Amino acid sequence: MEQLANGEAWRYTVGLLERVSSPGYCAKSSKQDVPRRDRLLHSSPTEKSGSNLASRIEILERCSRSDIVMYWIDPASGRIEGLVDVTELHDAERQREHALRLLSHDMRSPQASIVALVETERERGTLDLKPVRDVMERIERYARRSLTLADDFVQLARAESQVYTFESTSLAELAIAASDEVWPQAHAKRIQIDTTFEGDQMGWINANRSLMMRALVNVLNNAVKYSPPDTRIVCAIALDEATPPRVICSIRDEGDGITHEDQVNLFEPFRRFHASERPEVGGVGLGMAFVKTVVMRHGGDIHVESEPGKGTTLKMSLPARDAPV
Ligand SMILES: Nc1ncnc2c1ncn2[C@@H]1O[C@H](COP(=O)(O)OP(=O)(O)OP(=O)(O)O)[C@@H](O)[C@H]1O
Ligand SMILES: [Mg+2]
Missing domain, CATH: 3.30.565.10 (Histidine kinase-like ATPase, C-terminal domain)
Structure with a gap:
């Protein structure tokens, strides 16, 4: 993944070429020549030096709004190489992580404070009057429920999106x-x-x-x-x-x-x-x-x-x- 100074993110990809045969061919916007994405193998951008990649990007013209912005053939290996614009994907991932942090911390802490306050008052014996105790218990139940909801939601979102280590x-x-x-x-x-x-x-x-x-x-x-x-x-x-x-x-x-x-x-x-x-x-x-x-x-x-x-x-x-x- 390459993050440029202008905030754009690019992923460098390498894939085996099957359909395009002439070296130097650029796919412009002809979709049928774009290799299927599941055939693309990701390779680390460090395989090419960062400056090399950056200078290539400078000369690139966006071919289309498709994911694969540009690709070319490396005549030596016969492999197809490409640059994928993942700026929007990156931004979306950052926003999701931001929203999850907000939910799991900022929105959680007032609820946790409510639960802690009710527990403190119970220990101090100020909830002995039944009507007060009943109301406080309900408040505590609702606060605990929203805590569980926030925790479970964050857990599910992370299980869907995080990179798993096995x-x-x-x-x-x-x-x-x-x-x-x-x-x-x-x-x-x-x-x-x-x-x-x-x-x-x-x-x-x-x-x-x-x-x-x-x-x-x-x-x-x-x-x-x-x-x-x-x-x-x-x-x-x-x-x-x-x-x-x-x-x-x-x-x-x-x-x-x-x-x-x-x-x-x-x-x-x-x-x-x-x-x-x-x-x-x-x-x-x-x-x-x-x-x-x-x-x-x-x-x-x-x-x-x-x-x-x-x-x-x-x-x-x-x-x-x-x-x-
Ligand atoms: N073993 C089971 N026997 C009977 N009903 C079940 C069983 N497992 C799940 N259910 C039904 O499926 C629903 C969904 O299960 P799910 O675990 O997603 O939610 P939940 O247990 O209600 O809440 P939580 O998010 O705390 O797990 C349950 O509310 C219940 O009605
Ligand atoms: Mg359940």
Whole structure:
């Protein structure tokens, strides 16, 4: 990526040439000769010196409003090289990061102050009068709700946009850690969470651990929230020996279930299906959208099987990798 003094950003790209054969050819605006973007390989601008790149940009004339502004053939390698104007994309990324920072810090802090004030007054014993206490508790509930909303929204936006770093991870170990995290809520309802590994399968995948962990916690949290007391949740890890192999993680509960019509919208943000019959169950409606985003960004997929009144199974399938030696 090259950032010029005038604020424009350019990405230098190199791709294999397939359709254009004459050296020095410039694509002007003829779209059909522009190589498909997924065939372009990005290369670091440092491969060419910065000044070289800058002087080339100076002589460039914008061919069109398309992403690929200019490209040419390197006669020595026969490769196609190009310059892509990513100024607008860059600006949009900066604005999004700015908005997320605003939301996660500036808009969060007054809500956090409200919660802290109510807690202080409770400790000082000034909320002993029932009407005062009731009002303060409602204020606290609303403040906590908007804090959760801001946090979940920022988490989802970051899961959608951030560059993921992957490391070799056992999905089985993550599932155990996620079960531990939801244990207090499960215990309060006497719900048992069992984790099973088919054939000692530890489910090795390449994962961004904290995002995948949060995704598993979200699914388990839902299983606990939408299940009656004294039921069981089973989290099973297995290996599908397809080519290429996949790790399958299914989380099954014996809870309220989801109707077939609602299942279609389960992964849409802000969709909640039990809010009217179960108003006591809190939530924002962003948990499953986050799960789907994270699973997809790991090259996986997720689907739901559910029967109202009988329970729900969330099944995730992720590309498997060899166990580390
Ligand atoms: N295991 C489940 N059993 C029954 N209903 C479920 C289950 N998981 C999700 N749902 C339904 O899908 C809706 C969306 O789930 P999602 O996790 O996105 O939101 P939420 O749990 O309401 O809020 P939060 O953003 O705090 O997770 C839930 O409100 C609930 O109606
Ligand atoms: Mg949820």
